[in-house]
Every structure is written in C-alpha cells, then in structure tokens.
Amino acid sequence: MAKGIKDKVAIIGMGCSKFGERWDQDTEDLIVEAFTECIADAGIDTGQIDAAWLATAKDELHSGKGGLPLSFALRLPNIAVTRVENFCASGSEALRGAAYAVASGACDIALALGVEKLKDTGYGGLPEASRGVLNSMWWANYSAPGAFAQLASAYRAKHGIDADELKRAMAHVSVKSHQNGSRNPKAHLRNIITEDTVLNAPMIAEPLGVFDCCGVSDGAACAIVTTPEIARALGKNDPVTIKALQISVSNGLESGFNTWDGSYFHTARIASKRAYEEAGVTNPRQEISLAEVHDCFSITELVTMEDLFLSEEGQSWRDYLDGFYDSDGGLPCQIDGGLKCFGHPIGASGLRMVYEMYLQLQERAGPRQVSNPTLGLTHNLGGAPHQNVCSVAIIGR
Amino acid sequence: MSGIVTYGAYVPRLRLPLRMISEGQPGAKQGRGKSGERSVCNWDEDVITMGVEAARDCLSGGVQDIDSVWLSSTTAPFADRQNSGVIMGALNLGESLGSQDIGGSQRAGTTALINALNMSGEAKKLVIASENRHVRAGSPHELRFGDGAAAFTTGNHDVIAEFLGCASRTMDFVDHFRASGEQDDYFWEERWIRDEGAMKIVPQTIEIALAKAGLSADEIDHAILPSPVPRLRERIAKAAGLKEEAIAPALEGTVGDTGCAHPLLMLAATLEKASPGETILVVSFGQGCDALLLRTTDALAGYAPATGVTGTVAARREISDYAKYLSFAGLIERELGMRAEGDNKTALTQAYRRRDLLHGLVGGECSACGTRQLPRTRYCINPNCRELDTQEPFCFADIPARIVTWSADHLSFNPDPPSHYGLIEFEDGGRMFANFAEVVPGQIDVGTRMRMAFRIKDFDRKRNFRRYFWKAVPEMAPSEETRDQPHG
Structure with missing residues (x-):
C-alpha cells in the first residue's frame, strides 16, 4: 500500500451552515454562510487559497455544472475550482481533492466546500434523479429508503434476528441521534423522541418508518487545508490533521456475483481496513474516540458499525440496545445528531462530519463535547448497499 | 400431416369478481347478484406480455425449428411497431425468423391458425393470440369480457391434433366496430346480431367446413363456438346439428370472453382434457366466420404444457376493489404524485x-471461468477471473x-x-x-x-x-x- 497522507495535511479552518429547510436561502447564501465561518476560523484571506473543490450532487445550481457556482459565490480570484460528484460521498471527495493537492505540494492552501439545496422540489424525500439511459431500462425502479431497507431483510435472515427485535435496535439508533441533535443548534431536527414514536411511525419502505430515515436538508460545509508546516506558520501550533482518507467504490460484485449476502457494505469493509492501515490504527473499537457515520437510515448505521470493525459481526444491534454508541457510551456515535438529525444536504454531508470531528478534537463542541477525544472517524457513503462509494476518514491531533 | 404440435395459455392472475362491478357502481344493475369473475390485466400487463407468457407455456417442452412468429390481436399496444417482434425478442428465438401481426377482426386468432396450418412445412409456426379488452365502466361487456392469451405451434411432425380442413366466409356484418386509434367498441342491437348475423352465418360455415372434411356434425366431439351475444352457443350447436354435450366450456365466470384469443384459449382448454382420436371444431365470428376441424392424435396423450389453461386459471387472485381495476384499465385518472x-x-x-x-x-456466461452475469459486460465480474470479452450470451x-x-x-x-x-x-x-x-x-x-x-x-x-x-x-x-x- 502507498504511504498515504497521514499527518501531511492539516485542517486550519472549518465552517458549516445551519442545516434544515432553508426556504429563505439560496445556494449562494448557504455557501457564504459556511465559508465566512471557515475563513474567519482559518485566519487567512480568500486570496491565499490556491485551488478549490466543490461538491454538489443533486442540483446543477444556478450556474450549471462545473466549478462556476463556487467561484461566483465567493468571487474567487480566478483560481482552479473543480466540481466533484460521487453521490452522497461527494463532500468527502472534495476534501480528498483538496487534501491531495496540498499533500502533493501542488497547492499550499486549498478549499473544499460541499453544498446542496434539496428543498426546491415540491415534495419530501430526495429529488428524483436520472439513472442513465441504459440503467433506467433494466435496473429496478427504486427509492433510497427502499434500497437501504434491503439491508434489514438480509441482516435479519443472516443472523436469525427477530424482526421486532431488530426494529427496536434500529429505533434506538434514531432515539440516540435525536437526543444528540437536540444539543446541536445547527441541526435540522432538534426534537427528542421515544422508541414508541419510531416504532409507530408511518412506513416508508419496510421495515423503515419515517423515523428510520434521515432529514432531507439544505446546507453547506467547508474546510481549508494546508500543510502542517504552513499551519504552524499561521499560528496553529497543534493543528488537527488528516490521519487517513480512503474511498472504496463498488465494481458491480455485490449485485452481480453470488458472494455478497446483502447484509453489509462490501466497500466499507475495504475502505475502513485501508484507513486503519493508513492511520496506524490496530484496534479501532479501543482507539477511535468517536465516530460520525453515514446514517442515512437507521439500518445503515447499524450494519456500518460492523463494517468499520467497531462491533462484532452480527452484534452491533446488541451494542445499540446496550447504549455503547450513545453519547455517554463506549464510543459515541453521531454526537452532532448525524445525518438523521443534523440533516443530509448531500454534497455537504462528508464535510459536515469532519466539521464535527474538528470541533470535538479542539474541545469546541459546547454542550455535546465528549471528553478528551484523540481520533475521530467519519464514514460517508454514496449510492445504495448493492453499489456505492464509501469514504472512511480518520482525523486527529 | 399438418397439425398442432404444442399449445400454451396465459390468463392474468388478477380476477375481478362480477359482484364488484355492481358494488363499484351504485345504482347500476350490472353484475348485481352475479357470481363468478373475469380476468383483468395487472397494471404492467398487456397483449405483448400475455402473449409472451402464453408462448413460453407453449414452448415449455423445448420446441425447436420455429421459422415464424405470428400475433393475433385487436388490442395490441402498437399500431405501427411490430408487436410480434417484441414477443419474439422476449422469447429469445433468434432474429432469423419471420413475423407478422394480424388483427382487424374477432376472427384474427382463427384466421392465423388456419393460415399456419395451411402453410405447414418442415419448420414450425408459432401462433399467438392475445387480447386485453377495453370496455367502458358500466357497459354490459364489462361483465362478459376478459383478458388472456393462447399460443400454438403448428407443423408437419409430432402433431397432437391433425388439421382436417376449414371454411371461411366474409361479409361486412358490423355487429360492432372500433375505429383506428379508438379504445371502445360500438355495438349494434343484440337481437339483430343474433338473428340476422350469427345464426345465419355461423351454422352455414360449419356445414361447409364439415362437408369439405367429409365429416358429419354428430361426429364432432368438441365444438368451440362463438357467442357474440350471451347464450348463443346452444342455439348455434342446435342449428348446426352438433351434439349438445360437444359444446366446449367457454370459460365464462372464470376468465370471460378474450376476443380474438378466445377460440384459441378454448381450444387449448379442450386439448387439455381431450383424448386421442377425438374431433374438434373451432369456430369464430367477426365480419364473417372461420371454422376449422382438427382430430387429436395418439401423441396428445404424452403431451402437457407447463401450466396450461387449468393451471393459469387456477393461479388467481381477486383484485381488492373495483376502483383499482378502473385505474389499472385506464378508466379513471388517478393522482400519480x-x-x-x-x-x-x-x-x-x-x-x-x-x-x-x-x-x-440475455446476460453472459464466461467461457474462461463459467461465471454467469447479468448484464453481459466486457470484463468478467468474477474477481478471480476478470478476463476480457469472454462472455457468451446466456439467457x-x-x-x-x-x-x-x-x-x-x-x-x-x-x-x-x-x-x-x-x-x-x-x-x-x-x-x-x-x-x-x-x-x-x-x-x-x-x-x-x-x-x-x-x-x-x-x-x-x-x-x-x-x-x-x-x-x-x-x-x-x-x-x-x-x-x-x-x-x-
């Protein structure tokens, strides 16, 4: 394996807009909201940014495709702006672009910004997306909840778990995230819910009810990265650095070759192994202080903990019921509310996860601060269980 | 010897109980007190999909050497795109075959079968008749019509029913019509259809067919007769001198009248219970009349399609309510969201x-490692193989x-x-x-x-x-x- 970028890239500033149904805000407003926080945090001028990466997955925004929307919104000084799109993992892809640019020496300072304006469709849930000319002719017509609900059917069958018991563990995933989200002023959903609320909610895609699904939100998040040397020169003496940044992309095996049982993410197991290797983590359940994973649906979070080797295979549902991933548990997960409650503006989500780690590692997370974190893991997934893009990043000091 | 080699049938699983028709139309008399049901297409079924299923049943024994695929229907989804060509593609029969769509009359099914039997050669013809009948809510035909398909292969070898002869008469007797591009039939008075039409045209045609084949009416063991208006089969049989017990059941109360597919669906049902050496008369009515005669052979005893009429009629599910039927049939405009x-x-x-x-x-089967994959791609999906361009077509x-x-x-x-x-x-x-x-x-x-x-x-x-x-x-x-x- 290549040496990777461990400790070669420092994060010197981050920003995140409030997530939610931002009826009164344009894409430009969301970009500016996240960026102004980020640039002030970094303590640099816009003119010092050498290159930028823009993540946005769903909407072509006001200027059309490409890097223009970011360059226009921030009036960037004609630097390179690259638009990246890798489904819901787009935000992580933008960070990867910026981090690699810095690690390679091509740039001194780079910006990664993710933004999504989802609430201009007229209906709830994600916007209907084109699935391509050929795919739409043969691939099943499906929705995101329907695709992720498939996990539950296979996980249940594989581990012989009673449907009601699994549903209860899934409910705990959501109850915990609402508890955490209530302490986050930027979160989309801040209400505390009970297990009964989750269990009795209207069905979206069996067995996922409304409260098993994350918020569909408008929002933006961004990061400014540089080398640790430049960071120190800028007065950041103990900067937060990237320990690992791995992306694994499906090649069709899951849905085409008879080895995958549908109960886990093939890519997440690969990306997390590579990330632990890059970061030098040997016992993740012990070494990782907290995790922000891609909890687009409760069942996604539940099986992901096994794919990240934080829970034993077939046991994560017990860990949830035992409170291991609660804010006061052994490994707090979704301490900011996660996609479930912070919200899920597609292109921004990967960067939002890193934003929370960045705050936690600097003990700047306010009432939701966990004690003494050293390594934070983010897991950002794009696509569906049977074909996806999976990013695992580890951030530390 | 020209004759039928194999047969198959398909009736949609969904059935509309006739009582639902009156329940769904408060104040209407249609269906009140009626028992029984009729078949209705699911939202994703049509003449093509039913035709494919009937043909698959017909070919379930592994039929070889087909040189042509014919589709008879008056309700095919495309007016100018060959519907039989779509079916042929779904049957994966290859592309070096002839094909034709036949329509325009309730005789389209029998006419195709007669033509195929008359043209029998070394290669077989696959004749499919399929109908998805559109009727307005409240029309008397809503109770009588049904959806379904039947398929036959014809040829010169291994026939289960030998072709004995036929007769056709054509006159522009317009009992009903449907203009091009329209969905609904327009019917004339039933008494006229019965007395001046069917009763004057059908028995005479049967007589001609019997004479040509050198048979007498009482030699017919199974008579598949049309009933363009209700309860006409007994009258026709009587007028033609056919035995009452020879009248073939018309699938009323289970499937309904499937239009130009109906004589063929009834023929499939008849073949299912017939014994070798029996004589079958198949008649249709529509701007004239077709009558054809068949005699079952010893080969019939050893033949059965995978599902057949009995199987497909038994594989049923009542639709939940009349409104759902109306929406599937396009009779009400629903909010789709x-x-x-x-x-x-x-x-x-x-x-x-x-x-x-x-x-x-059709996907692929890797000639290097044997892995089957769908769709067929350039590189093999097996992570331990990954060979380029090794996949052979696999259905x-x-x-x-x-x-x-x-x-x-x-x-x-x-x-x-x-x-x-x-x-x-x-x-x-x-x-x-x-x-x-x-x-x-x-x-x-x-x-x-x-x-x-x-x-x-x-x-x-x-x-x-x-x-x-x-x-x-x-x-x-x-x-x-x-x-x-x-x-x-």
Whole structure:
C-alpha cells in the first residue's frame, strides 16, 4: 500500500451552515454562510487559497455544472475550482481533492466546500434523479429508503434476528441521534423522541418508518487545508490533521456475483481496513474516540458499525440496545445528531462530519463535547448497499 | 400431416369478481347478484406480455425449428411497431425468423391458425393470440369480457391434433366496430346480431367446413363456438346439428370472453382434457366466420404444457376493489404524485443496442471461468477471473431465482403500491436488482423462489410509449390462491 497522507495535511479552518429547510436561502447564501465561518476560523484571506473543490450532487445550481457556482459565490480570484460528484460521498471527495493537492505540494492552501439545496422540489424525500439511459431500462425502479431497507431483510435472515427485535435496535439508533441533535443548534431536527414514536411511525419502505430515515436538508460545509508546516506558520501550533482518507467504490460484485449476502457494505469493509492501515490504527473499537457515520437510515448505521470493525459481526444491534454508541457510551456515535438529525444536504454531508470531528478534537463542541477525544472517524457513503462509494476518514491531533 | 404440435395459455392472475362491478357502481344493475369473475390485466400487463407468457407455456417442452412468429390481436399496444417482434425478442428465438401481426377482426386468432396450418412445412409456426379488452365502466361487456392469451405451434411432425380442413366466409356484418386509434367498441342491437348475423352465418360455415372434411356434425366431439351475444352457443350447436354435450366450456365466470384469443384459449382448454382420436371444431365470428376441424392424435396423450389453461386459471387472485381495476384499465385518472413526473423517454438507439438484454434477458456466461452475469459486460465480474470479452450470451429468462434482499417501498412511484423489489440470485449464478410483480404484501421473504416474467417496466406518458423488461414473480403452485390487498 502507498504511504498515504497521514499527518501531511492539516485542517486550519472549518465552517458549516445551519442545516434544515432553508426556504429563505439560496445556494449562494448557504455557501457564504459556511465559508465566512471557515475563513474567519482559518485566519487567512480568500486570496491565499490556491485551488478549490466543490461538491454538489443533486442540483446543477444556478450556474450549471462545473466549478462556476463556487467561484461566483465567493468571487474567487480566478483560481482552479473543480466540481466533484460521487453521490452522497461527494463532500468527502472534495476534501480528498483538496487534501491531495496540498499533500502533493501542488497547492499550499486549498478549499473544499460541499453544498446542496434539496428543498426546491415540491415534495419530501430526495429529488428524483436520472439513472442513465441504459440503467433506467433494466435496473429496478427504486427509492433510497427502499434500497437501504434491503439491508434489514438480509441482516435479519443472516443472523436469525427477530424482526421486532431488530426494529427496536434500529429505533434506538434514531432515539440516540435525536437526543444528540437536540444539543446541536445547527441541526435540522432538534426534537427528542421515544422508541414508541419510531416504532409507530408511518412506513416508508419496510421495515423503515419515517423515523428510520434521515432529514432531507439544505446546507453547506467547508474546510481549508494546508500543510502542517504552513499551519504552524499561521499560528496553529497543534493543528488537527488528516490521519487517513480512503474511498472504496463498488465494481458491480455485490449485485452481480453470488458472494455478497446483502447484509453489509462490501466497500466499507475495504475502505475502513485501508484507513486503519493508513492511520496506524490496530484496534479501532479501543482507539477511535468517536465516530460520525453515514446514517442515512437507521439500518445503515447499524450494519456500518460492523463494517468499520467497531462491533462484532452480527452484534452491533446488541451494542445499540446496550447504549455503547450513545453519547455517554463506549464510543459515541453521531454526537452532532448525524445525518438523521443534523440533516443530509448531500454534497455537504462528508464535510459536515469532519466539521464535527474538528470541533470535538479542539474541545469546541459546547454542550455535546465528549471528553478528551484523540481520533475521530467519519464514514460517508454514496449510492445504495448493492453499489456505492464509501469514504472512511480518520482525523486527529 | 399438418397439425398442432404444442399449445400454451396465459390468463392474468388478477380476477375481478362480477359482484364488484355492481358494488363499484351504485345504482347500476350490472353484475348485481352475479357470481363468478373475469380476468383483468395487472397494471404492467398487456397483449405483448400475455402473449409472451402464453408462448413460453407453449414452448415449455423445448420446441425447436420455429421459422415464424405470428400475433393475433385487436388490442395490441402498437399500431405501427411490430408487436410480434417484441414477443419474439422476449422469447429469445433468434432474429432469423419471420413475423407478422394480424388483427382487424374477432376472427384474427382463427384466421392465423388456419393460415399456419395451411402453410405447414418442415419448420414450425408459432401462433399467438392475445387480447386485453377495453370496455367502458358500466357497459354490459364489462361483465362478459376478459383478458388472456393462447399460443400454438403448428407443423408437419409430432402433431397432437391433425388439421382436417376449414371454411371461411366474409361479409361486412358490423355487429360492432372500433375505429383506428379508438379504445371502445360500438355495438349494434343484440337481437339483430343474433338473428340476422350469427345464426345465419355461423351454422352455414360449419356445414361447409364439415362437408369439405367429409365429416358429419354428430361426429364432432368438441365444438368451440362463438357467442357474440350471451347464450348463443346452444342455439348455434342446435342449428348446426352438433351434439349438445360437444359444446366446449367457454370459460365464462372464470376468465370471460378474450376476443380474438378466445377460440384459441378454448381450444387449448379442450386439448387439455381431450383424448386421442377425438374431433374438434373451432369456430369464430367477426365480419364473417372461420371454422376449422382438427382430430387429436395418439401423441396428445404424452403431451402437457407447463401450466396450461387449468393451471393459469387456477393461479388467481381477486383484485381488492373495483376502483383499482378502473385505474389499472385506464378508466379513471388517478393522482400519480410528483414522483411520477419524471420523463421516461426511451433512448431507442440504446434500446436497440442492448435488445438481447432488454427483451431476451440475455446476460453472459464466461467461457474462461463459467461465471454467469447479468448484464453481459466486457470484463468478467468474477474477481478471480476478470478476463476480457469472454462472455457468451446466456439467457436467464427461464432460470429459477431466489430473493437475497427485498423491501416493500411506499415512497417511489408505482401504480400499485407498495413497490416490491430486491436483489435476486439465479440458480447456478447470476444476479439482478429486480422489480417484483404479483407480490401480495407479507408473502415474500429472503429465500422466496421467483420466476421471471416479461412485463411493462415504465410508461412514457408524454409520448405514449411503453418499455418492457423482466420482473421477478413469486412462484405459485397452480392451485394456490392469494388475496390482493387495497392500496395501503
């Protein structure tokens, strides 16, 4: 394996807009909201940014495709702006672009910004997306909840778990995230819910009810990265650095070759192994202080903990019921509310996860601060269980 | 010896109890006190998909050497795009075959069968008749009509029923008509149809056919007769001198009158219970009359299609309510929701390039490692192989499958929510993320056995186009009955 970028890239500033149904805000407003926080945090001028990466997955925004929307919104000084799109993992892809640019020496300072304006469709849930000319002719017509609900059917069958018991563990995933989200002023959903609320909610895609699904939100998040040397020169003496940044992309095996049982993410197991290797983590359940994973649906979070080797295979549902991933548990997960409650503006989500780690590692997370974190893991997934893009990043000091 | 070699049938699983028609139309007399039911197409079924299923049943014994595929229908979805060509693609019979669509009359089914029998040669002809009957809500025909299809192969060898002869008469007797581009029939008075039409035209045609074949009416063991108005078969039989016990059951109260497919569907049902050495008369009525005569051979005793009429009639499910039938039949305009607003334009260039996948469900089998995969791609999917351009075409249509993952989705657009779909795994390899059809909520789980069925995948409402693909349907024992559920 290549040496990777461990400790070669420092994060010197981050920003995140409030997530939610931002009826009164344009894409430009969301970009500016996240960026102004980020640039002030970094303590640099816009003119010092050498290159930028823009993540946005769903909407072509006001200027059309490409890097223009970011360059226009921030009036960037004609630097390179690259638009990246890798489904819901787009935000992580933008960070990867910026981090690699810095690690390679091509740039001194780079910006990664993710933004999504989802609430201009007229209906709830994600916007209907084109699935391509050929795919739409043969691939099943499906929705995101329907695709992720498939996990539950296979996980249940594989581990012989009673449907009601699994549903209860899934409910705990959501109850915990609402508890955490209530302490986050930027979160989309801040209400505390009970297990009964989750269990009795209207069905979206069996067995996922409304409260098993994350918020569909408008929002933006961004990061400014540089080398640790430049960071120190800028007065950041103990900067937060990237320990690992791995992306694994499906090649069709899951849905085409008879080895995958549908109960886990093939890519997440690969990306997390590579990330632990890059970061030098040997016992993740012990070494990782907290995790922000891609909890687009409760069942996604539940099986992901096994794919990240934080829970034993077939046991994560017990860990949830035992409170291991609660804010006061052994490994707090979704301490900011996660996609479930912070919200899920597609292109921004990967960067939002890193934003929370960045705050936690600097003990700047306010009432939701966990004690003494050293390594934070983010897991950002794009696509569906049977074909996806999976990013695992580890951030530390 | 020219004759019928194999036969098959398909009737949609969904059935509309006749009492629902009166329950659904308060104040109407239609269907009041009526027992029985009729078949109705599911939202994703039409003449093409039913024709494919009937043909698959007909070819279930592994029929070889077909040189032509014919489709008879007056309700085929395309006026100018060969419907039989779509069926041929779904049957994966290759592309070096002839084909034709035959329509324009309720005689279209028998005319095709007569022509095929008259043209019998070394190669076989596949004759399919399929009808998806459109009737207005409240029309008397709503009670009498049904949807279904039958298929036959004809040829000179191994015939189960020998062709003895035929007669046809043609006169422009307009008992009903439907103008091009219209959906609904316009009927004239039943008494005129009966007395001046059927009773004067049909018995005479039967007489001519019998004379040509050198048979007398009382030698007919099974008489498949038309009934353009109710209760006409007995009268026709009497007028033609046929034995009353020879009158073949007309599938009334189970399927209904399936139009130009009906004489052929009744013939399939008759062959199913006939013994060798029996004589069959098949008659149709529509701007004249066709009559053809067959005699079953000893080969009939050793033949049975996979499902047949009995099997497909028994594989039934009551529709949950009349309104659902109306919406499936396009008789009421439903709110489809914003999620149905997407443009389903089909790239015809792309559809043609991958026609073997899209119509034939043809994937690949790697000649290097044997891995089966769908779709067929340039590099092998097996991580331990990865050879380039080693995949030979492999058809998955008849391979049984089982569910690996599934869900019932209440969010995405489906005319009959919830939408069931999931990952299926074919026996001996190959997978597909497939839409399911004919699922009763609660009936499926991981491991459920499925068979593939050719169905309508999407409608392009803007351009009045429809595209087809294969869906996974739960395997159903012939006698198994299930209940449909209302939209939840």
